[in-house]
Amino acid sequence: MNTYEVIYILGFDHDDWDKFTVTARDEAEAKSKAIDKVPPGYRVKKIKLIQTHNTMEQTKIQNITPQGTFEYNGKTFHKFDVILENGMVGEVNAMTADKWKEGDECVVKEQTTSKWGPRLKLDKPGFQQGAQSAKGGGSSDVKGIVASWAVGCAMKAAGDPAQEGYDSILMQLARLALKARSVIKEEVEV
Secondary structure, three states: OEEEEEEEEEOOEEEEEEEEEEEEOOHHHHHHHHHHHOOOOEEEEEEEEEEEOOOOEEEEEEEEEEEEEEEEOOEEEEEEEEEEOOOOEEEEEEOOOOOOOOOOEEEEEEEEEEOOEEEEEEEOOOHHHHHHHHOOOOHHHHHHHHHHHHHHHHHHHHOOOOOOOHHHHHHHHHHHHHHHHHHHHHHOOO
């Protein structure tokens, strides 16, 4: 699946425009989705591919050319232009100058296109296996965080821990916080 940016305008007035993104297999599907999503009275002006998702495709680095360094958020990154055996070409950034070399096995996590050209995100094979839990993405972790939040809210509202029935009051307030969270979450408009 690819991500396309859709720019739409009102009539022929180029000052009254907006944009959104759609995910589609190809430009034809993106156009169909865009037409369905554009508000009445507006028309699609432009559909542009902004991201190609070729996630987890394993290949080798056929050629790599250093392109210097740059600073971002106080860290130094090394830029490389790479050509992969599967035909993909793009710029890759790394924290160290020796992270990648010709012949290295790699996994293409993502391919994007910006105004500066194609960019790739690469990983070492097998490295992405634990990535979900390393980022805290496990459902058990999320439940723990939400439960801690509810207990924290309840402790603030429950009052003196020395009062009789404090544990019961705490549990009731935590459950109330969770219920209120789920109701309010459904009402939030983004």
